Every structure is written in structure tokens, then in C-alpha cells.
Amino acid sequence: MERIKKYLVLVTVLGVFASVAIALVGYAQSTLERPIIKIGVAGPLKKSSGIAILRGAEMAAKEINDGGGVLGSKIQLIFADTEGTAPKATEAIEKLCYSDKVDTIVGAYTSEEASAFQEQSAKFKINFIFHGTTHMLDKKYKENPEKYKYHWSYTASDLHGADYVVNHQYEIFISALKKQLGVDKINVAVISDMALWTEGIHTKSQDYIKARPDCKLVYVGRTAREANDFTAELTELRAKEVHLIIFTTAFSAGYSLVRQAYDVKIPAMITGTNLLSWSIDDFIKAVGVDAAAYNSSHCFTTLPTTPHTAVLIERYKKAYSGYPLSDVGMTYNGIKAYARAVEIAKSLDHDKVQKSLTKVRLPEKEVWGCKEFWFDDNHRVHVSPTDGMIFFTYQFTPEGGVNILHPPEYRKGDVLVPPWVMKQWKKK
Amino acid sequence: MTETIRLLQVPLNYFRKEPIYLIIVLFFILELIFPFIISNYWILRIILFANLFVIYATSFDLLAGYGGIISFGHSLFFGGAGYLAGLLSLNFGLPLIVCIITGCLFALIVGLFLGYICLRLKGPYLAVVTLICPLVVLTLLYISPTILGGENGIAGFAQLAGGSLVKQFYIVLIVTTISLLIISVLAKGNFGLILKAIREDEIGAEAAGINTTKYKLMAFIVSGFFSGISGTLYAHIMGSIGPTMMSLQYGMIPVFMVYLGGASSIIGPFIGAYVVTFLDLYLLAFPYLRIIIYAATIIFVLRFFPNGLIAVPNEIGRLKRWLS
């Protein structure tokens, strides 16, 4: 009996030592303050864009954790639904910061919340790595860099988009129409929805068309985000003999206009910025192959511009069955950037990470849709086909595929003009 | 000694007649110590919002429960005042207190207009007209993205008490208590009595010499004013406002709260506000379930307890008989 007791004591003591040793080793490996990094993911989680944000975050977190985590610490994602409105977004952030005590927050979507979030980042002094397209965020940061230094944007700003379409995209279609239809003057309509981020594109597009001698601006319109009846607008466009419609939207108006334009066989091409067409599969499923054909838009991250993006798209398709929305790549890049910043800072302290975020440079092999990922002076991702995030223009084909039309090094195929447009306007 | 006891009996008798004042005072004292005993800031924040919505719901009840004028457009006051306060603060940098007061005065004036329009309307007509008023204003918001923020709302104006949760809590607590006291005085006194008379039999009231127009307008004004208070405070605590504040959603909130808790009382809206706010915010982690539980609760309560939760003690007897 005595012997058994002695053995028991020995085993227990050894066991305690072993546990302490393992714990110490585990702790030593994690050189960060905590073994678990809590990353909040905030967005309209019921919408498809929100689901995309979620999945992008999941993909990044899984890859990082599988690779050993960040300096030994694993990432844990905590979700909060913002419902796409500012009050709920504020509540979501409050919950994440007060109740869950997260280390950083990625996500968000609409401009309504974006401003609210920028304020919250200043209030809680937490690094937010966000999808805020409106350039107002940049402006506010420039006015008060010390207050808003915790806010970072992983998407291009609406000014980036405006510059891109005006400098590169419209030209492609204007010259293609002139050449294939044999006309000298192209009648253009500019239609945008009423979000804050479309303001820049809306005005710049108008100025650009007005400045071109080979174009005539015949119609300007704004629509509600979820507008579903474009009969009136389409009737007017037909009356004004429009050749090219520049359509800028991020919401379901993007489905309705395309579908209804096809229904009435409007003799005009549609291009611009149609966020809904960024998910190739969903768009074709929603409006049908025939209505989707010949539509074009510009985008970033959803098409395999860089080889690694193609790899990531395949990985996504295997994991989630379906084509990724651009938000997937966005949050993915955001979390990767944060992880790198934490590695550089060797700490989770918000101010140290904040300073390190300026030093983050992720190569092509680690990100979606960029030659290189880094934040510029406005705390926004750098956009450029040579050393930053790549914008590209693409067009749907009648067979249900997609052609990239710009930048030239990724170009596959020529601009396709719909047959009914040809029939209506082509000079014999 | 007997003198003090005799003196004390006066307020006690008063409280016995109108226990509501005692309840309000007790509530105030209890919540004073909340910031010290509740360490979870999130819960504190939920209680803060619950208090805010108590003002909103009670102001609605004054009009609907006591006056029988059920308006589904109170979000016009709530959101309208909030927007005005936010706009003033953002564009002109006016001190918070000025913004809040202006917002409330605005709500008051809007109340006058709405009341005037609704004078001759009854029942479903009134409900529909009040329902669409904020929607019309919403359209105005949507077509001016640059000035009024459009679909995105406005953000970045000054926050109440510089954002300190504890200070905000106390400010809201004080405002809530004062508002409750004022509304109680009105409701339990002659004003409430007259409103109830108008609600039951307007023609009879007119015959008895009551100027129903004056009282109905006054009810609208008071209701609007206090809804405005809750709206401006809400806006300044959030730091941002969006068109949702004037939507049907926020117009239905006081309706749900009041009818859930029990109309034509002060405790009813109070209970309703707390229940709804907790349901709403606590379930934030389950985005889908939240609204379903929310709606299911309302449907369930209204179906079996049409007089609200405060009538539960009475209804239990009836329910027992129904079950057997």
C-alpha cells in the first residue's frame, strides 16, 4: 500500500512538472502578449458582400493558423453584424471592443458605416483595417492624422476608381464603338446610383465626356440603390439615341438595369462600374447569360490577373463552391497585412502595430490581385498595375465567359459589340 | 418626533395614491449605482439605450395610450430631431446643448404641424398618414447626398460627454428621470384625464366644453418634444446617424414597446422599452434569430396578452381557465 502511494505521488509530481514544462515551452513559443489574437469581423453579414467578407477573413485566418500562427499565437475570428446601417455598425463595434475586447477589426461595407467606423477607430484607438471606398476618409485623415491614424483602408478609393475609368476604361469602348459602327460621334449617358462613393465617378465621367470632341453627353441620371424599374429611363435613352451607357452602382440596381435593358433590346452598350458583376457566376445566374453578355465593368481581385490570384480563386472555389466576390480578397489582404504588422512589431500593442502597418509590404505571392500590397500616405492600399493593387476592365461574352480588356498585358480578345447595337447604328 | 412622522406621512400618502412617482425615484436611485456594480460595459450600454428608449416609448404612449392617437410616424420626431442636431453639430460646430435643444424645438414644431393635419383623422386613416410622413421626408434625404448625407447618413459630429460611457450613462439617466416625472405629472393629472376623455368619446368631451383641438395639439407637441429628446441624445451617443433613424423600423419601435408592455400607463412603456432593447442588443450575436425572436415575442404577447405585459397578473387567471 505504501509503495502504491509512493508511486502515485511520483507520477503526480512528474505529471505536474511535465505540464508546467509544456506550458512554459508553449508560452515561450508565443512571444506575443496573448496566445490568441482576436480579430473582429464586422459587416452586413446577411448580405452576400458580408458573407464574402466573412469568407475572406476565414480563408486568411485558416492559412495563417495552419502555418503556425503569428509568432506562435493563433487567430480567432469574432463576427458582428452591422446590417449595413450606421447605428447597427456602431453597436457592432461597441460590442466587439467592449465585450469581446478584440485586437483589431476588419470588414465593413457601405459608406454610411465607413465614416462611423473611422470615428470608432479614433475613439477606441484600435487599428481598423477596412473597406471604406469614399475618399472622404482620406480627407479626414489628412486633416487630422493623429486622431485617425488607426484607420486603414484595404480597397481603392472612389477617386482611384474614377481616375481609372476616366483615364483607361471609357476610351476602350468609345474607340471600339467608333471603329465598329463607323460613326464619328458617340452619344453617352451617365447613370449612377445615390451612394457617396459614386459622386466622384459621376462628376468626373461627365466632365470627361463633355471634354471629348468625339462624344456627346445626352443624358445624366441618378437612381436609387435598389431601384427595380428602369422603364422610364430606358425609354428616354432610346429616344436620345444613346450608344454608350456608363453605369455606376454597387447594389441591386445593377441587376435590374442590365436585365431590363436587355428585355427591351436597347441599342446601347453598357459599361462603367457594376459591382454586382464582380461575381461572375452570381451575375450570370441572376440576369441570365444573354442579358449579361456584352456588359462590362472594371474590378480588382476577382479575376486571375496575377498567377497567385488564380491559385487563391481555385482555393476559394474548392472550399466554398462558387465564385468569390471581391470582398473575399479584400479582407484576406487585410488580415494578412495585420498579421505581418504584428510580426514586425513583435507585439499586439495597438500603437506599436499602428507604426508597423506603415512598413508592411506583402509580395504578389501572398495577396489577392496585387503586384505588391502596401499602404500609402493616406493609409490606403496603393493602386498601380506595376507595384500595387491592379485594376482591370473586363467584358462578359455571349458564351458565359469573361474577357479581360485592360491592362494591355492581361488583355484577351477584342471588344464585343452586341449585334442589335450593330444593326441599329452601323453605317452601311 | 411625532411631528416628523406626521410630516413624512404626507409624501407617503401621496405615493400611495400615485405609486408611480415612488417607482421613478427608486429607479433613479437604483441605477445611480449601476456603473459601480456592473463591470461589463456592454451591459451598461444596453441599459443606457433602454433608458433612452423609455423616453421615446413613454412619449409615444402619452399620445397613443392616453390620447388614443396612434401614430406610426414617431420616427419623424426621433430621426428628424437627431438629423437636425447632427447637421448643426457637424456643419456649424455648435455646442452640443444648443444642437440638442434646437433638435427638440424642431420636433415640437413638427409635432404641431402633424397634429394639425391629423385633427380630423381617426383610426386607420390616422395610422396610415402618420406612417407615410417620415417616408416622404426620407425621400428628401435620399435625393441630397451631399447636404443631407443621402443613403449614407452623416457621421463625425461631436459625441455626448466626449464619448465617456459613464458620463453618458448619468446624463441619460438624469434626462430619463426628469422626462418620466414630467410625463407622469401630465398623464396622471388633469391633462391625462382629459386626453382619456377625448379618447373615449370625443364628441361627448366637446359637449362637456373641452377644447379637444387644443388638447390634441398639445399632446402631439409634448409627445414630439420628448421623442425629439431621445432622438438627439441617440444621435449624439452614436456619433453618426443614417436614414434608418427615420424609417418604419424606428417608427414601429415605440409601438412595439408600448403595446408589449401595456399602453396607457407609465410602467408599461418602461417595461416594454427594457424588454425590447435587451432582446435587440443582446441578440446582436445572432443576426437572423434576433428579429425572429423579436417578432415572435411581439406576436405571442399580443395574441395572448392584448393588454400588454403589465396586465399579466390579471390575465393569468384568465389563462388558467382557458387551459383547463
Place this chain on the structure above:
Amino acid sequence: MDILVNGVLLGLGYCLIAIGMALILGVAKVFDLTYAIYYTIAPYAALALIRTLGPITPFWLVFIISVGASVAFALATHALLIIPIQKQHLVVFVSTIAVGMAVQELLIFKAGSEPIHLPAILKGSSNIFGVWVANQKLLVGGVTASVLAMLWVFLSKTRLGLAIRVTAEQPEAMKMAGGNIRMIFLLTAILAAIVAAVGGLLLSPIYPLHPFDWLDLLIIAFAVMVLGGLGNIWACLPAALILGISEVAVAIYIPFGGIIKRTVGLIIIFLVLVFRPTGLFGIKGWEEES
């Protein structure tokens, strides 16, 4: 000319939406706000059917089952929720809104908040008086006309129709004659649900349907009913046409017209209720209860 053609077609669609609600309002005297949900459920059910059973399912089968889904929901709502508390108008109002919100969230949960698109029954477009319109819209116009005709025949020529009319105008008389009022109310609900479901199935190929569109639909239905006269079924047609034409006119001629369109309906409701609450053609069978 464009305005006329497009406006008339739009108005016919609106009429289809409004008729069902006018029925319920006129007969059961309740504001059943879940009405718009009957419209919404059918397309979602159809989509689910097509997804699970495959695209080769016979169209009429999908149609009938989806309409059936709406009818089932309407029956459940009326039997369990509305009829027991029929007299308390306000509670019905609030409860039905709550049901609507719950169903909306359920739909978002199951199907996302993106709009759904059903394949059109009549594809392509035709040229009517020089205006290009989608053929589906013409189908809607035709269906509305036939629904109105069928309803007229039913209500004026059949015994059941007579029973409904009596219940609408003199419920007490009906009760005294030994009629089963509850059955009549349920029957009305079924009729309304069928009309709404058909409307949903026909209109959602043209106008994409979101889970939260039910509020907009309610506004349309209200505008039509109020303009025509509450409870007055036949007034729905002219009222709907007026609404449709004015909306299209506003959309074309007024800046930001596309956004203000919906407000036209709201303003109509407002003006009518404030200045002429009985509507254009007078109220039928709906006393001024408060």
C-alpha cells in the same frame, strides 16, 4: 405616348397587387399587412422548387405549388392570428407587421438579401404603339384583366360570391341568416392570397424581388385602395391606372424622378386621406370605425 403605354401597363400590375388587399379590407375589415408577404412567398417558393427539382419541372406544377404555399400561409395567419383578434384593429396592424418582419428575416436567412430573379414566362419584347415593352408586362396586363373579369363573375353570379358580398356589407345579417362568417373570411383570405401569389409570380421576372420589398408593395396597395376608396374593389382599376401613369410621368419629367416615384404613391395617400378620405369612388362597406 411612352408614358401612356408604360403607365397603363404599370398600373395594371399595381391593380393586381391591390385587389387582393381590397378584398380582405372590404370583407373582413382588417388591415392585413401580411398581404404583401403572400405576394413575396410565391416567387421564393417557386425558386426553391426549381432549384431542388431541377429546371425541367413542368411550369404549371411549380406555379400551382407556389400559389398553394402562399395560400397555406395566408390561411394560417388568418386562422391563428387575425380572426381571433379581428375586432382590435390596432393589434392586428401591429401583429401583422411583426409577422411580416419575421418572414422577411427568415427569407434573408435562407436566401440572402439579394433580389431573386424568376425566368419570364413570355420572353422578348413587342412594339406597342411605337413603344418597346417586355412581353411579360403584356401578360401581366392580360392576367389582371381576366382576374377582374373572373372576380366580377364570381361575386355577382355565384352563391358564394353573394355570401361574400353580404358579409362585406351587412355582417350581422349574415350571422342571423345562419351563415358561417369565419368560413367566409377564410375564403376571402384564400382568394386574396391566390391573386397576390399570381401577381408575385408574374411580376418578379420584371421587377426583381427583395425580401424587404413587402413594405413598398403595401404602400402601392394602400395608395391604390385609398385613392379608389377603401374596400371598393372595382375602384382599384382606375385608381391603379392613375397611379401607374403618374409614376411613369414623374420618372421621366422630374429630376431624380426615378427615386421620387415611390413618393408619388405616398403623397397621393396623404392628400386623399387629408382632403377626401372616402377616395374617388367612395367607400363600400367600410364604416368609419376608429
